[in-house]
Structures are given as structure tokens and as C-alpha cells.
Amino acid sequence: xxxxxxxxxxxxxxxxxxxxxxxxxxxxxxxxxxxxxxxxxxxxxxxxxxxxxxxxxxxxxxxxxxxxxxxxxxxxxxxxxxxxxxxxxxxxxxxxxxxxxxxxxxxxxxxxxxxxxxxxxxxxxxxxxxxxxxxxxxxxxxxxxxxxxxxxxxxxxxxxxxxxxxxxxxxxxxxxxxxxxxxxxxxxxxxxxxxxxxxxxxxxxxxxxxxxxxxxxxxxxxxxxxxxxxxxxxxxxxxxxxxxxxxxxxxxxxxxxxxxxxxxxxxxxxxxxxxxxxxxxxxxxxxxxxxxxxxxxxxxxxxxxxxxxxxxxxxxxxxxxxxxxxxxxxxxxxxxxxxxxxxxxxxxxxxxxxxxxxxxxxxxxxxxxxxxxxxxxxxxxxxxxxxxxxxxxxxxxxxxxxxxxxxxxxxxxxxxxxxxxxxxxxxxxxxxxxxxxxxxxxxxxxxxxxxxxxxxxxxxxxxxxxxxxxxxxxxxxxxxxxxxxxxxxxxxxxxxxxxxxxxxxxxxxxxxxxxxxxxxxxxxxxxxxxxxx
Amino acid sequence: xxxxxxxxxxxxxxxxxxxxxxxxxxxxxxxxxxxxxxxxxxxxxxxxxxxxxxxxxxxxxxxxxxxxxxxxxxxxxxxxxxxxxxxxxxxxxxxxxxxxxxxxxxxxxxxxxxxxxxxxxxxxxxxxxxxxxxxxxxxxxxxxxxxxxxxxxxxxxxxxxxxxxxxxxxxxxxxxxxxxxxxxxxxxxxxxxxxxxxxxxxxxxxxxxxxxxxxxxxxxxxxxxxxxxxxxxxxxxxxxxxxxxxxxxxxxxxxxxxxxxxxxxxxxxxxxxxxxxxxxxxxxxxxxxxxxxxxxxxxxxxxxxxxxxxxxxxxxxxxxxxxxxx
Numbered sequence: 001x002x003x004x005x006x007x008x009x010x011x012x013x014x015x016x017x018x019x020x021x022x023x024x025x026x027x028x029x030x031x032x033x034x035x036x037x038x039x040x041x042x043x044x045x046x047x048x049x050x051x052x053x054x055x056x057x058x059x060x061x062x063x064x065x066x067x068x069x070x071x072x073x074x075x076x077x078x079x080x081x082x083x084x085x086x087x088x089x090x091x092x093x094x095x096x097x098x099x100x101x102x103x104x105x106x107x108x109x110x111x112x113x114x115x116x117x118x119x120x121x122x123x124x125x126x127x128x129x130x131x132x133x134x135x136x137x138x139x140x141x142x143x144x145x146x147x148x149x150x151x152x153x154x155x156x157x158x159x160x161x162x163x164x165x166x167x168x169x170x171x172x173x174x175x176x177x178x179x180x181x182x183x184x185x186x187x188x189x190x191x192x193x194x195x196x197x198x199x200x201x202x203x204x205x206x207x208x209x210x211x212x213x214x215x216x217x218x219x220x221x222x223x224x225x226x227x228x229x230x231x232x233x234x235x236x237x238x239x240x241x242x243x244x245x246x247x248x249x250x251x252x253x254x255x256x257x258x259x260x261x262x263x264x265x266x267x268x269x270x271x272x273x274x275x276x277x278x279x280x281x282x283x284x285x286x287x288x289x290x291x292x293x294x295x296x297x298x299x300x301x302x303x304x305x306x307x308x309x310x311x312x313x314x315x316x317x318x319x320x321x322x323x324x325x326x327x328x329x330x331x332x333x334x335x336x337x338x339x340x341x342x343x344x345x346x347x348x349x350x351x352x353x354x355x356x357x358x359x360x361x362x363x364x365x366x367x368x369x370x371x372x373x374x375x376x377x378x379x380x381x382x383x384x385x386x387x388x389x390x391x392x393x394x395x396x397x398x399x400x401x402x403x404x405x406x407x408x409x410x411x412x413x414x415x416x417x418x419x420x421x422x423x424x425x426x427x428x429x430x431x432x433x434x435x436x437x438x439x440x441x442x443x444x445x446x447x448x449x450x451x452x453x454x455x456x457x458x459x460x461x462x463x464x465x466x467x468x469x470x471x472x473x474x475x476x477x478x479x480x481x482x483x484x485x486x487x488x489x490x491x492x493x494x495x496x497x498x499x500x501x502x503x504x505x506x507x508x509x510x511x512x513x514x515x516x517x518x519x520x521x522x523x524x525x526x527x528x529x530x531x532x533x
Numbered sequence: 534x535x536x537x538x539x540x541x542x543x544x545x546x547x548x549x550x551x552x553x554x555x556x557x558x559x560x561x562x563x564x565x566x567x568x569x570x571x572x573x574x575x576x577x578x579x580x581x582x583x584x585x586x587x588x589x590x591x592x593x594x595x596x597x598x599x600x601x602x603x604x605x606x607x608x609x610x611x612x613x614x615x616x617x618x619x620x621x622x623x624x625x626x627x628x629x630x631x632x633x634x635x636x637x638x639x640x641x642x643x644x645x646x647x648x649x650x651x652x653x654x655x656x657x658x659x660x661x662x663x664x665x666x667x668x669x670x671x672x673x674x675x676x677x678x679x680x681x682x683x684x685x686x687x688x689x690x691x692x693x694x695x696x697x698x699x700x701x702x703x704x705x706x707x708x709x710x711x712x713x714x715x716x717x718x719x720x721x722x723x724x725x726x727x728x729x730x731x732x733x734x735x736x737x738x739x740x741x742x743x744x745x746x747x748x749x750x751x752x753x754x755x756x757x758x759x760x761x762x763x764x765x766x767x768x769x770x771x772x773x774x775x776x777x778x779x780x781x782x783x784x785x786x787x788x789x790x791x792x793x794x795x796x797x798x799x800x801x802x803x804x805x806x807x808x809x810x811x812x813x814x815x816x817x818x819x820x821x822x823x824x825x826x827x828x829x830x831x832x833x834x835x836x837x838x839x840x841x842x843x844x845x846x847x848x849x850x851x852x853x854x855x856x857x858x859x
Contacts, residue, residue, distance in 0.1 A: 038616050045572025118582075124574030175616050176586065182617040202615050203812065204698070204804040232697055232802045233812070236681050240696045244688040378815065409564025409817035416568060418577055429573075442573070451576040 026531055028224035028514065030524075031238055032251035035203045035231040040185040041159035042111075042120040043174040050157045051523040052229060055208055056098075057159035057191030060089055060108065061152045065528055067275075067337050067434060067520030069152065073103065073160055073192065077152055084147045084476060091138040095215045097162040098189075098196045105134040110163035112142060119176040125154050125432075127451045128473070147474040149481065153433040156521075165190045194222050194527040205230055216527070223514075223531035242267065242509055249510040251524065255326050255381055258507045267509060271326075272518025274506040276430040278380055279333045280373075280390065280499040281415075281443075282306070283423045285459025291372035291402075291423050299369050300423065306496040308359040312393040314351040319502050322385045327502035332493055333429060333439060335503045337520060340436030340485040345493060348500065356397045368398020374425040375403060376411040381504050387426055390501075418447065420457030427455070428504070432521070436485045440469045444492050460497045541841060545834035552830035553604070556823055557597050564817040566613045587613070600823060609827075610820035614813065619824045622809060628709045629699055630798070630805030634791040636725045641732035641790075642783050646776075648733075649740025654767060656745065664737075671734035680727040680800035687723060695720050697802040728797040732786050739782060743775040750774075781840055788836035792829040 036052040037044045054062075060074040071077070073092050080086035095103040112132035115122040128144045129151070135141055142151060166172050169184040189197040192215070195208035206229040210222055230247065232238040235254040241247045243264065253261065253269070262269045282300040283289060289298050299305045315329035331348035334341045360366060375387035384405045391401045401424070414421040431438045446461040447453035452469075468488050475481040506518045513532040516524050567583050575583075584590050588599070603610065609619035648664055655661040671679075688696035700716030702709040711717025747753065748771055756766050795807035802808065806825060813821035 037614060040616070043616065044570075045574065121570075121572050121575070124572055124576060124579060127574075127576070182611070182621075186616050201804070202617070203809070230698065230802070233808070234800050234802065237684060237697050237800055237802055240681075240684045240689050244692055244696050246688070246695055246697065407564060407815065409566070409569055409815070410562075411564075412568040413565040416577070416580065447577075449577055451574070454576055455573065 026225035027228060028226070028249060028526060028529070028531065029228045029230065029247040030249045030251065030526075031230045031232045031241055031247040033231065033233055033235075033238070035229075036206070038175075038186045039189045039197065039200065040171070040174055040183065041161065041189075041191075042115045042117075042122050043186070045121040045125065045157070047522060052206065053159055053189075053191075054193070054523055054525060055195040055227065055527070056189045056193045056197050057161065058193045059157065059159055060091075060155050062156050063434075063521060065517050065519050065525065069156070069434075073108075079147075079149075079476060080141060083141075083143070085145070086141050086143045087148070087151050088135070089140045089142065091140065092215065093138055095192050096213065097165065097192050098211060099162065099165055101162050101164050103160070103162075103192050104137050105140045107160055107163050108132060108140045109134050110166065111158070111160045114161065114166070114172065114174065115158050117173050119174045121174070122158055124451065126158070147476050149474075149476045149478070150433055150435055150437060153435055157432065159191065161185075162190050194220070195227060198226075203231055214527075220527045221530040222527045223529045224526050225531075227526055239509075242511070245511070248514060249508065249516055249524075251508055251522075253507040253509045255324050255507075258324070258326065258509075261509045266512050268512045268515065270508045270510075270516065270518050272506050272508075272520070273328060273335060273337070274430075274504040274518075275335050275337075275432070275434075275521055276380070276428045277330050277333045277335055277503045278327075278383075278386065278426065278428045278501045279330075280309075280501070281425055281427055281458050281497070282309075282499075283420070283457070283459055284495075284497060285461060286423075289371065289423045293370045294365075299363070299365055299371075302363045302365075303496060304359045304363040305365060306499070308356040308363070308397050309394060309399070310496055310499050311349045311352050311356040311359070312397045313390060313499060313501065314393060315348055315501060317351070318386060318389050322382050322389050323502065323505075326381065326505040326507065328505065329502050330500040332489060333443065333498050333500045334436060335431065338431045338434050338436055338439070340482070340489060342486075345489050351393075353396050360397050360399075365398065368400060370400040370402065371424050372402045372404060372422075374411060374414055374422045375405045376408045376426065377405040379408040379411070380426075380428045383426060383428075386501065390426075415455065415457050417457075418449070420459075422457065425457075429455070436489065437469070437472045440465075440472065440485075440488055440492075444488070444497065445469045458497055460492075460495070462491070462495070465491055537845075538838070538842070541838050545838065548834055549827060549830050550601070553601065553823070553827055554597065556826040557600060558593065560817075560819050560822065561593075563814065563819070563822070566817040566819060569816050570613055604824075604827065609824035612813070612818055612821050614816045614818040614821070619820045622821065623806065623824055623828065624707060625709075626804060626806045626809050629711075629803060630791060630794055630807060632710060632712065633721070633724055633728060633797070633803060633805060634787065634794055636721060637729035637790055637794075638732065638783070638787045640725055641729040641736055641786070644729075645733045645736030646740050646779065649737040650744060650767070650772060650775075652737065652741045653744035653748065656741075665741075668734040668737055671730045672738075676727060676731065676796045677800060679730055680723070680797060683723045683727060684800070693719075694722050696723075699804055724797050724801045724803055727800070728790060728794055732783075732790060735786070736779060736783060740775060740779055743778060744771060747771045747774045780843065784836060784840045784843065788833050791832050 034048050036049040037046060041053050041057050058072050061069055062072040064070050074089040075092050076090040078088055080088050091105060097103060109132040116126050116129050128148055130143050130145050133141045171183050171185040175183045187200050194211055194214045196211050198209045199207040208227045210225045232241060238250050239257050242250045258269060261267050284300050286298050288296055319327040319329050329348060331346040373387060375384055377384040387403055391403050394401050415425055441452050442455045444456060444465060445453040446466050447456055465488055468484050472481055472484055506522055508516055508518055510516055514529060516529055567580050571580060571583060607620060612619050612622055652661040652664055684696045687694045698720060699711050700720035701714040702711050702717055703713045711721055753766060753771060756770055794805060795811055798805045798807035799811050810825045
């Protein structure tokens with residue numbers, strides 16, 4: 001026994017001599033909740049996957065940290081003067097891939113075709129693109145089935161691969177699960193970007209080294225010589241890793257830790273608006289609901305009920321209490337930097353329970369009714385708590401809500417299925433194109449079974465609105481297009497199809513010697529970051 | 534003996550099949566993997582096509598038969614989340630989990646037996662009582678809190694030990710080990726303490742009560758009467774007789790340490806099978822979940838078999854075939 005005690009004491013004593021390894025000033029250790037799913041740039045259309053790939057691969061056009069569109073591999077772009085269905089891109093010259101192959105128009109044509117092929121996850125974004133043609137070595141034409149004013153906006157996450165490399169390694173097409181084996185591109189990468197993939201252990205560690213031959217190495221800081229990217233799924237561990245100096249930058253900071261971290265010496269916290277608005281949706285079109293206690297009628301179909309619900313919600317309360325200040329109350333389901341958002345549209349009603357009750361009585365529901373609300377519990381910041389707050393608010397106006405909170409894998413199919421399996425639900429929506437059309441066509445247009453209305457399980461169907469939404473897709477006159485956008489917003493806001501809650505805020509925490517601003521797309525780009533010597 | 538082992542093996546295979554079936558039939562409650570696999574722009578038609586490519590549209594019995602057929606050949610399919618063969622993922626993750634589990638079991642057994650014996654011999658001593666009280670904390674505190682607490686003390690405040698990950702590892706063939714590097718060893722300390730703490734207190738309490746029992750037995754009294762030194766009685770005679778039930782419990786506990794390192798692995802971002810499973814559940818990555826559950830069942834079947842065999846070896850009374858049949 002005394003031997004055991006001695007051993008134990010020795011272990012504890014030995015521990016005192018361990019010291020945390022000091023960080024190399026040129027290495028940036030970056031932690032966030034999840035890993036990129038694959039290095040294949042067209043296999044997954046998912047935020048963290050794109051965020052990592054942006055360091056290795058590049059797109060024709062991209063966004064800077066503030067969300068402004070900029071040329072990356074393209075220097076200029078315009079609608080083809082001879083064909084209004086096509087865009088012409090002038091390509092940057094003198095760029096080469098990490099393996100030394102030169103970047104040319106062939107690679108762009110190849111990548112566009114790959115991104116629109118059947119096994120690509122990017123094809124949904126490019127459903128109207130019919131093909132790409134090489135005009136000369138540094139000019140490319142991308143053709144759509146009709147006029148496509150937003151084509152460049154859709155290209156900001158469509159990465160360009162090297163055709164030769166892809167053919168050599170048999171990754172001409174994104175991975176198909178039928179094949180039953182992984183492809184070379186899942187763990188290997190060859191882009192034109194500022195960083196070269198040095199080591200990749202999925203879910204453990206991804207190491208990238210600075211590409212010293214990067215075409216913009218003289219124009220941009222490209223500060224970190226090395227980036228070590230580590231997924232840490234547990235929130236408390238992630239924060240502990242930053243506090244103990246084992247990582248330099250934590251992207252997903254838990255809401256409850258923001259204040260504590262801001263007060264911690266040596267730690268910097270940057271805040272910004274995220275590209276995601278949280279809202280409730282409900283079945284406004286069906287004749288009867290499955291989950292309510294009203295027979296033969298759908299209370300949500302009555303505009304007055306929806307207005308009453310909209311009035312019952314205390315948005316500022318939710319933002320202050322549930323979100324601890326990390327939310328911006330919203331009056332429409334769009335973040336502020338999206339084309340079409342205005343201060344007036346974003347106005348929301350003050351919570352007014354008496355007026356809401358009056359509206360309910362007017363609609364014939366003075367005694368209220370019961371309904372079931374579906375809510376994810378692992379997708380958005382404090383999603384379940386938001387729903388609980390809303391259940392209380394709806395209860396005050398007589399709507400007795402039965403809350404079902406579950407994992408996103410169970411929640412989202414309820415919404416995306418046809419027919420939808422939910423009458424009242426919470427959803428969050430981001431707008432990668434930074435244009436309202438993206439919101440309209442997925443959330444307001446009638447579900448057509450193909451690509452329109454995929455996320456509109458509300459049965460809201462307004463032929464006039466549908467026609468206006470469709471006209472946006474091909475309207476190349478920007479002023480006329482913006483006018484239509486404004487008209488659509490007015491109409492759908494008046495119809496109270498959704499009950500907007502807030503736009504999420506983002507917090508990045510890092511050691512004080514680096515300063516990484518919150519990226520509008522939540523895709524921090526280390527090429528803009530300086531490292532203190 | 535051989536017949537006995539064969540019978541146990543047959544039972545084991547049956548258990549595996551039942552586990553696979555139950556696990557498989559529960560996957561539909563985990564959710565729809567397709568929702569996680571496609572981007573938000575995917576059309577209903579794209580989703581349907583992917584469902585068909587993944588074989589999710591087939592009737593459940595057929596999916597199960599295909600799964601078993603492939604699993605027998607060692608093919609557990611492709612992870613929906615990582616797009617890599619599940620068997621590769623499991624093989625990469627196995628060393629991390631085994632290393633953690635083995636060291637935890639070793640720590641729990643050595644420290645548990647030592648402290649248990651001490652607490653039994655000095656049953657009224659101040660230190661022994663303190664140890665017993667502290668052990669209550671180990672039994673009642675959830676692993677999660679112990680882990681976070683250790684991280685806070687040793688990583689954030691004292692900065693002696695890393696808070697997450699496995700440190701640097703050395704590859705020996707397909708096996709990776711953290712035992713050969715300084716950072717690997719440092720990284721092991723906190724997870725091993727966290728994972729082993731519950732087992733430690735369990736073994737310690739077991740050893741103590743068994744030891745107290747044995748010390749009251751007649752043969753100890755006779756040994757004392759013969760004038761054998763107290764130390765020899767305690768360690769040669771009493772401890773040896775105490776260990777038989779302890780071996781059983783420790784063996785079975787090793788199975789659960791391997792299988793249920795999930796919480797510890799999640800807290801410490803330990804790249805083992807447990808964290809692989811947690812990620813798979815969140816994503817509804819059915820192939821990974823199925824393979825993991827079959828793996829856990831296999832571990833338990835093997836552990837049970839080994840414990841049964843050890844019984845026979847340890848206890849001559851069990852060697853008659855008839856007794857075993859019962």
C-alpha cells in the first residue's frame with residue numbers, strides 16, 4: 001500500500017514539472033465546435049467545410065471580411081453583351097496551384113462542371129447553370145438557362161480545382177456513396193489558396209502552411225505561417241483551451257462565457273452580426289391542423305391569430321434574457337446586410353398582451369386553443385430556451401403550446417418533408433447570396449416539388465408573390481429588381497407568414513496579440529490576419 | 534472445457550445478432566441522415582435521389598440483411614459524415630480508446646486495491662475515513678463534472694497539463710501511441726484520472742469490505758494464533774483471498790470502461806471511438822453508429838467469456854462440467 005501511495009505522490013509531484021508548451025508566434029491555433037466534413041470542395045455545401053476550404057482553395061469571386069463582394073481568381077465579370085443568359089469572367093493571370101500547375105480557363109470550366117454534376121452538393125445553388133465555356137486561356141463564359149443577375153453571388157463558395165490533378169487522382173466527380181470507397185479528394189487538396197494542406201486527421205487536427213508562392217502574398221498580410229485547426233466539441237473544454245493558452249482563437253464561443261472572457265486579461269472578444277435570422281413558422285394554408293384541438297378549422301390560417309402571436313412575443317426580452325444580449329431583434333426574416341433589408345421593414349411590434357388577446361377574441365379564439373411546437377435543441381444559439389420563452393408568451397394569449405424539442409436530425413426532416421410534418425416550428429436562415437431573392441424562393445414561394453419553396457412548409461401560396469419572386473431570377477435591371485424586392489417584403493410582412501425573432505450575434509475569442517474580426521459569413525479568413533512578431 | 538467455450542461462443546454470436554437488430558431498428562428514431570448531408574439549397578428531388586443512393590428506401594428487413602451480410606465480411610459501409618469507410622475510421626480511433634481504457638483500468642485497479650487494503654487495515658484511522666469519504670464523491674459525481682473540474686484546476690489555473698486532445702502520437706504500424714512522447718503522456722493524465730475515478734472508488738470499496746470479511750475468517754484467527762506476523766497475514770493470506778471477487782468485477786468493468794469512455798472522450802476531445810460515436814449520433818451517421826454498437830457488444834461478449842474462463846481456472850470447484858451447465 002505504501003508503494004501505491006508513493007507512486008501516486010510521484011505522479012502528482014511529476015505533474016508539477018510539466019509546463020504548457022509555449023506557442024510559436026507564427027502559428028495560429030484555431031478551434032471551433034466541428035470539423036470540416038471533407039476536403040472535397042464540392043461534396044458538402046456546409047459552413048465549417050467552406051470556412052476551412054477557403055484557405056486552401058479559391059473561388060472566382062468572394063467576400064471580404066465585411067461581406068463585400070470582391071474578385072479573387074476573377075479580376076472582372078460582366079453579363080455577356082451578346083447573350084443575356086451568360087456571364088463573362090476575366091481570370092487572374094500568373095496564378096498557380098499548389099502542385100505548380102498553372103491556373104487557366106480549363107480549370108474553371110472543369111470546376112463549374114464538377115460543381116453542377118449529379119453527385120455535387122453545390123448543384124442546388126447552381127440549378128440554373130447549364131455550362132461553362134472557355135473563350136481563351138483567361139476568359140470564361142458561364143451560361144444559365146435564363147438571365148441570372150445573381151450568378152456571381154452564387155459563386156462565392158464554389159471552389160476552383162485543378163483539372164489535371166483531378167484527372168490524375170480520379171476525382172473528376174465528387175464522391176458518390178454508391179461507390180463504397182473514399183476518394184482521394186476527401187483527405188488531399190490542391191488549390192490556389194494562401195495555405196497548403198500539410199496534414200489532415202479528420203476530427204482531430206488539420207495543419208496548413210503558408211503558400212509562399214501565393215499570388216497575393218505581397219498585397220495581403222497572410223500573417224500566420226502555420227494554421228492548426230482543431231475541432232473541440234465540448235463548449236467548456238473549448239473555452240478552457242483558450243484560457244490555458246493551448247489555442248489562440250476560438251470561433252464558437254458559448255453565449256454564457258462571452259462576458260467572462262471579455263473580462264479576462266490577455267483575451268480579446270470580437271462581436272458581430274451573424275448571417276442568420278431565427279423565426280417561427282406555422283401552417284397558414286391547411287384547412288385543418290393535425291396537432292391542435294380546433295376541429296375543422298386552422299387557427300393559424302386566420303391573420304388575426306398570427307398578428308396576435310407576433311404581438312405576444314417580447315423580442316427585446318428574449319434578446320436580453322435568453323440570448324444575453326447576443327441577438328438583434330428582427331421584424332423580417334433577414335439579416336441587416338442583405339439586399340432588400342430596410343430599417344422600416346425591420347420594425348417590429350411592441351409586446352402588447354391586451355391587444356393580442358383582443359385580436360384572438362375577434363378571431364373567435366377568446367378561449368384559446370392548443371397546438372404543438374417543434375424546436376431543435378442542438379442547432380442554433382439557445383434554440384430550446386427561445387422556444388420555451390415563446391411558449392410562455394403564447395400561453396399568455398391563450399394558445400396552449402405543447403413543446404417538442406429534439407435533435408436537428410429529427411427536427412429538419414419535419415420541415416423539409418412533403419407533406420410537412422409540423423404546424424408550428426422554429427427555424428434559422430442564413431443568406432449566402434446576400435440578396436433577398438434567396439429568402440423568397442426558399443421560404444415564401446409555393447412549394448413546387450423541385451427547387452422552389454423547399455423550406456416553405458407553411459402552405460403559404462400567393463400567386464402574385466410567386467410571380468414576383470420568379471421575375472427576380474431573370475430581372476437584370478437592378479433598380480426594377482430592387483423595387484420588386486421591396487414590394488414582396490411589404491406583402492409577406494403584412495401577411496405575417498413567419499414570426500421573426502432576431503438575428504444572431506457572433507462572438508470570436510482570441511489571445512490579445514491577434515485580432516480576428518467577426519466575418520459576415522462566419523468564415524474567418526486568415527489571409528487578412530496579421531501576426532504580432 | 535472446450536464444449537463450454539464453444540457454447541459460450543455460440544451464445545455470443547446470438548447476442549451480437551440481437552444487439553445489431555435492436556440497434557438497427559432504433560436508427561429510424563435518430564433522425565434522417567439526408568437532412569444533414571445535403572446543403573439547404575437541395576431540392577426535394579435531390580434529397581429523394583440521395584435517399585435512394587444510400588439505400589434508405591429499402592424495406593427495413595432488407596436493410597438489416599444487407600448490413601449483416603456486409604458486416605460479416607468486415608465491411609461496415611461509408612460514414613455519411615466523413616465520407617470514409619467506417620472500418621478505417623474505427624481502426625484509426627481504436628488505439629486512442631484502448632490506451633485510455635487500459636491505463637484507466639490499471640490506475641483504478643492498482644490505486645483501488647491499495648487504498649482499499651489501507652482502509653480495511655486502518656479502518657478507524659483518520660486517513661482511512663477521509664479516503665472513504667472522498668470516495669463517496671467519486672461514486673456520486675458525474676464523470677463530466679470531474680473532467681471539467683480537473684481541466685479547470687490543472688489546465689486553466691495551474692497550466693501543468695493540456696486540456697484536450699492526445700498530444701503528439703507515434704505510429705507503430707497502424708497503431709498510434711501517445712505513450713512515447715512527452716506531450717502524449719501529459720495528455721493522458723487527466724482523461725485517465727477522470728475515466729478511472731469511478732472504477733477506483735468502486736474497487737476500493739469492494740476490496741475494503743471483502744478484506745474486512747476475510748479478516749474475520751477462522752483461518753486468519755488460526756494464523757494469528759500460530760504467531761505469523763500481522764503484515765504477512767494481511768498481504769499473503771487475507772489479500773489473496775480478497776482478490777477473487779475483485780478480479781471478476783475489474784474484468785467486467787474493463788469492458789464498460791472501453792465501451793463507455795464516451796463522456797470522458799467528449800470532455801477531453803479525445804480522438805477515440807466514444808467521441809466518434811457522439812459525433813455520429815448528432816449527425817445520424819447510421820453506418821458509424823451500427824459499427825460502434827456491434828463493437829461494444831463484441832467487447833462485452835469477449836469480456837464475459839474471459840471472465841468465465843478465469844473462474845474455471847481460479848476456482849477448481851467449477852471444473853466439473855455439470856456445475857458449469859447450471
